[in-house]
Amino acid sequence: AKGSCQIGGIASTNAGGSNVLLNGMARDNILGIEAVLADGRIVNSTNVLLKNNTGYDLKQLFIGSEGTLAVITRLNLKLGYLPPAKHSALLAVSNFEHCLTIKQQLQRQLNDQLSAFEVMWQDFYEKSIKSDYIERKPLPAxxxxxxxxxxxxxxxxxxxxxxxxxxxxxxEQGLADDVVIAQNSTEQKNLWAIRENIEPFRSDGNMVAFDISMPTKHMTAYVDRIRQTMTAEKLQLTPYFFGHIGDCNLHIIFTLPESSSITADDLDAIVYDNLSGLSGSISAEHGIGKDRLKYLPLSRSEIEIELMRTIKRTMDSELILNPGKIIEC
Ligand SMILES: Cc1cc2nc3c(=O)[nH]c(=O)nc-3n(C[C@H](O)[C@H](O)[C@H](O)COP(=O)(O)OP(=O)(O)OC[C@H]3O[C@@H](n4cnc5c(N)ncnc54)[C@H](O)[C@@H]3O)c2cc1C
Incomplete structure (x- = not known):
């Protein structure tokens, strides 16, 4: 939602993005909050202290709760300095294990200043570079x-x-097969456009996108499960995989042709049911809203859901704040 999101939305969805690896999620960058409760009372939790262990950290209840517990009206942010320079590179890698080793090695060698680690599976990269939006193809298909x-x-x-x-x-170690380093800000933008360019996935039909997470050790097994399900159910669709793999966050895009008999609900079931047994989450960044509500039990235990319901009923007994989102009461 770059370019359109607002600070209240960022806090309420605990937004992330490409630099979570270094900077954390919104939650990690908010020191204090003022919020209006369902009964009109104002909670002033506008803390500015880094250290403040005085009971429950109430602001964390409002962050990521998608406007279901209060309306956030003020924030104190933990501000940092803009880095004086950023360097980007694109690597070609032969297997996923190497991707994970590369991440660990770079974090060590770059003194933990690795700010983004984005992986694109072959199908995604090849579709993206074919698009007119990409001026140069930095590495071959x-x-x-x-x-x-x-x-x-x-x-x-x-x-x-x-x-x-x-x-x-x-x-030299054979972990990467090819590397291209962006030499200036134009080349840097071009590299990132390959990753952020979703136009080619929209042009042939309706794009359905997913945002899940799981331990990286399960990721290739998960990708195989999805591909096998597509084949077993004879679904003529390509799943395109990419994501903030440095944060265990995997995105999947499908493009449904206008004539397709497959629905977005069918894809929900395939993507979320296949997460079973992999310690994953049905929403890494995008939240639950109403659309993913029925899949919440795949990521949260019965007692966690019951506790969430208790909090919601206690803080908003008349269910006036974003009713029907996150939790059914
Ligand atoms: C295509 C796409 C890509 C996205 N990519 C990312 C991504 O990379 N990383 C990421 O983290 N998220 C992503 N998101 C999710 C989401 O858009 C972001 O989290 C964004 O920051 C939300 O901000 P917004 O201002 O657009 O919020 P809105 O969409 O306006 O609102 C989001 C929720 O917060 C509630 N809300 C808004 N303001 C307040 C307030 N002041 N107090 C209480 N509740 C409030 C709304 O009621 C709603 O439930 C993406 C979404 C889309 C559609």
């Missing part, structure tokens, strides 16, 4: 995985050398 890495470096040229050395090591 044909590799199983493509990874965008971003490094928050200092202005000192020595930081650039650290990045170059780290990427060169990946090539």
């Amino acid at each position: 044909g590799h199983p995985y493509y990874v965008i890495v971003e490094y928050n470096s200092g202005a000192n040229p020595a930081f650039e050398d650290i990045f170059m050395t780290a990427l060169n090591d990946l090539l």
Whole structure:
């Protein structure tokens, strides 16, 4: 929702994005909140202290609760400095295990200043670079995985050398098969456009997108499950996989042709049911809203759901705040 989201929405959905790896989710960047309760009372929790262990951290109830418990009216944010420079590179990788090793190695070599680690599966990359929106194809098609890495470096040229050395090591160790480094901000934008470009997935029909998470050790098994289900049920659809894999966050896009008899509900069932037994979440970033409500028990235990219901009924007994979202009462 870049360009349209507002601060209340960001807090209420505990939004994330591509730099969660370094900066955390919205929750990690909010120090205090003022909110209006369902009965009109104002809770002033506008804390500015980093350390404040004085009972329940009430602001955390309002963050990520999608406007179901209160209306947020003020926020105190934990502000940081903009990094003086960012470097991005695109890597071609032959297998998913290598992607995970690359992430660990870069975090170590870049002193934990790796700010983004985005993986695109081959189908996604190849469809994206064919689009007119992508001016240059930085790496050829044909590799199983493509990874965008971003490094928050200092202005000192020595930081650039650290990045170059780290990427060169990946090539020498055979962890990456090819690497291209963005040389300026235009090339950097072009690399990110490949990852953020959803136009090609919209142009052939209705795009249905998913946002799930799971431990990375289960990710290839999950991707295989989805592909096997598509084949077993003879569904003529390609699932396109990509995501903030540095945060265990996987996105899947399907494009449903106008004539398709498959519905978005059918795809919900395939994507969410296949998460079973993999310790995953049906929503990494996008929240529950009304659409995913019936799948909540796949990610939350009975007692957790009962506790959420108790909180909702206690704070909003007349169910006036976003009724029907997150939890049925
Ligand atoms: C295509 C797409 C891509 C997205 N990508 C990402 C992503 O990469 N990362 C990510 O984290 N999220 C993503 N989102 C989810 C969502 O859009 C973001 O979390 C966004 O920050 C929400 O902000 P908004 O202002 O658009 O909120 P809205 O959509 O206006 O509202 C979101 C919810 O918050 C409630 N709300 C809004 N303001 C307040 C307030 N002041 N007090 C209480 N409740 C309030 C609304 O009632 C609603 O339930 C994406 C969504 C879409 C549609």
